[in-house]
Amino acid sequence: MNCFKCDGELKDKKINYVVDMDDTIIIIKKVPAKVCTKCGVQYFDDQTSQNIEKIVNKLKQISAEVTIVNYQDKVA
Numbered sequence: 052m053n054c055f056k057c058d059g060e061l062k063d064k065k066i067n068y069v070v071d072m073d074d075t076i077i078i079i080k081k082v083p084a085k086v087c088t089k090c091g092v093q094y095f096d097d098q099t100s101q102n103i104e105k106i107v108n109k110l111k112q113i114s115a116e117v118t119i120v121n122y123q124d125k126v127a
């Protein structure tokens with residue numbers, strides 16, 4: 052599988068996923084993603100996307116300015 056944008060090589064990586072909302076920032080650490088070695092675009096598989104969405108929806112209810120969680124802790 053290659054990058055849809057530049058056809059570069061995709062590598063499995065653990066990345067920090069940042070959600071920047073109006074008055075809160077959520078950082079999910081160590082999210083498994085495929086990252087293009089050329090242009091840096093990040094791809095998530097369906098399961099991971101769903102998990103991210105679930106985590107974000109839950110964390111949105113906590114009214115902290117910055118929330119940092121570990122992906123593995125939330126999915127396990």
Ligand SMILES: [Zn+2]
Pocket residue numbers: 054055056057058059087088089090091092
């Ligand atoms: Zn690329």
